[in-house]
Amino acid sequence: MSKILVIAEHDGSSLNPSTAKTVACAASIEAAEIHVVVLAAAAAAVAGEAAQLDSVAKVLTVEGPENEHALAAVLAPQIVALSAGYSHVFGPSTTFGKDLMPRVAALLGVNQISDIMLVLTSHSFKRPVYAGNAILTVEAPADKVVVATVRIASYAAVADGNNAAIESATVDAELPDHTRFVGVQSGATDRPDLQTAAKVVSGGRALGSAESFDIIYALADKLGAGVGASRAAVDAGYVPNEMQVGQTGKIIAPDLYLAIGISGAIQHLTGIKDAGTIVAINKDEEAPIFEVADIGLVADLFKAIPELTEALD
Amino acid sequence: MQKILVGLKRVVDYNVRVRVKSDGSGVETDGVKMSINPFDEIALEEALRIKERGEAEEVIVVSVGASEAQQQLRTGLAMGADRAILVDSQESLTPLDVARIFKAIVDRESAELVILGKQAIDGDNSQLGQMLAAIWGRPQATFASKVELAGNKASVTREVDAGLETIEIDLPGVISVDLRLNEPRYVKLPDIMKAKKKPLDQLSIEELGVEVAAGIKEVTYEPPSERERGVMVDDVAGLVAALKDKGLV
Incomplete structure (x- = not known):
């Protein structure tokens, strides 16, 4: 059986739709038990949304002021500490996940699979290479944790309607202070989000x-x-x-x-x-x-x- | 700072229409134009500008792979890099292997800044910078569209899905660059001549003391499923009718 940890992407107040798509990929692995972890300054609202996602068995929250902004160097050691006991750690192939997941993988001493577009078995996947001009089937070693990003365009979000348990988790990890968030300039509009718009x-x-x-x-x-x-x-x-x-x-x-x-x-x-x-x-x-x-x-x-x-x- | 390392990967040229080999073992590279990964050219340009502003002493270009990558390193030298290092390997290496090799070179050179492309356009992995920063225990600033150095700090603007994010990192560290950071310079003929005299060292993975580990296995390559050409409509009315027909408007 696979036990999969999905890293939630969010902006501090709501869950990014990329998470429901990453869960959908995880759910396509046979007999998977899926947990979603929300690392945030205050996780309640985001965790509440994650708990509604179908196929999710449990939502973990890791709260602390250091998690106010998604800095890969700060999040990665916490995810490494949380990953014990999981066979897979998945994140979305958005700039959030692309920044974070290779750092997690390297700290765990494993390679990372980028942009899963199709699950063949628990350790075998298809992914695009050469700008999608070739599709590569890869096989991850069976004796190591699989760290991967999910190509969210390949998956439809899982439905809402679940009511998974939410648990607070504590992690024992040394966090660096060499990386600091300064600000974000966003061209946010009222129009639908490009990545999830119909x-x-x-x-x-x-x-x-x-x-x-x-x-x-x-x-x-x-x-x-x-x-x-x-x-x-x-x-x-x-x-x-x-x-x-x-x-x-x-x-x-x-x-x-x-x-x-x-x-x-x-x-x-x-x-x-x-x-x-x-x-x-x-x-x-x-x-x-x-x-x-x-x-x-x-x-x-x-x-x-x-x-x-x-x-x- | 003393030294900036820049990674240059030899890849199938941006303009080549890539074809999968019929036996599924990879893509056709025989007789295909090879170039520096476009993001890596931007990385090198940024390093050269930092040096030209007097903020670094030396720019070293590094490639890991087959000996043919010397061509790309020579191009890097012609652009203005001071010297080159080729880590010779005929094996197919994983991003984690390459990160370990770069870490060994960082240690050997005591480099304070590594600038890399955000992804190589062959494997599209987008992993090396993050992995190098992880095993080095140093900051990463990925997808950079603006870099400002001040002493031992760098302020980096990153192209993220939400817009432009700015972070500050302490150096040493790793920066991976996005498309809009700069416009790489053209190489001039006299520079190509000069580049022939610049040092290009060859090292083996063993000399660097790096152990290459079996990683993710590449099983087979296949062509993507193609979309088929659809219908042409004559005018806007025809378009609206076709969209209504599909229930899309």
Whole structure:
């Protein structure tokens, strides 16, 4: 039987949806007992949300002022101390998990598996490499703890409705003071979160300016969609970096993805290949995005997008 | 500070369309253009700028892998690194092995700062910097988009999912860099000539006293399932109809 510890991602007040997806991956391992650990300054609210997730047997909380911000150097030794008795330690493949989990693995003296997209057995997994141009099957040693990140775009969140026990845990670990949180500048908006939105509208370099992104926002708001962008649009300064979709940005899997004025570089396609329906609107009928789009429209986006926004009334 | 180490990995070039070998043992690399991992070029550029500001004495580029990686190290020297170290290995190494090798070089050189790419575009692991920092017992600042040094501290802005996070770390430490940190310089011909005279040391894993451990086994590579080309619509009305048909709007 596998005993799996999932590291909760949160912002201090609510659970990030990446956790429910990481739990879904853990639950796809046969006969798994899943515990979620919340490390926070005050864990009650986040732990309460985690306890509702299906498949979770127990929620552990580790509270302390040092856990107010998610610093990998501070969290990792605590997770190492907690990991005794677990066969697997999983985190999401978000910037939180990517920063943290390799540090946990190295402290445990094991390798880490990045971006699990499919569980074959308790120790055998599939993961993307080369920007998703190849899928690699890996096998972890049976006699060691498996530390991994989960590609959250590959999993649907587990349902709510559970009522798992919440237990406070104490850990005996020496914590470093060589890393200090200074601040975070967030472009937070009222729009749905890009990584978990059911619909996403993305704009590319063809928009030509930050101002013209307004037509993308207007369409997104009509659809109730999150907004993303290609790397070219981010590099050109039209939108902030956290909106980048692709190999080095966010990997997403919405039900509906609209690529507007995006040519479809392989690195961008990597970020959307699990989307339900891909719609492409581009002036260039040769654009590679049309090779993967379920619905394509060759058109001038400056005419087509306002028209589409209006037509959706 | 005295020394900055920069890791340079030889990878299949960014623009190559990667193909899986028919026997599933890996991807095609015969006759394929190889380059420095793009993130590592950004790491080197940052180290060179730190040195040019007078905040470091020496920039050392390090590669672990086959002897062909000398080409990438020479490119690094041409960009402006002072010397290069190649840790020769024909074996396939895990990120934890490579982290242990880097730790041995950090000790040997008494390096105070290691700058690495946030991920290599072949394995897409994104692990080395974090693992090196862990076994070194030092801070890590991953996904950096801005680095400012002040004495033995570094203020690093990180590209995280929520936006831009700033942390302060005490040095020595490890920084892994993201795309928007800088624009790497182009190599000029006279620099390529000069680089031929710069030192490039070759070391073996045994000389460094590192034990390579069996890790995660690569079983098989396969091509991804392809999405199929869908339908083209003529106008916005056609698009709206198609979306309604699928129940998406």
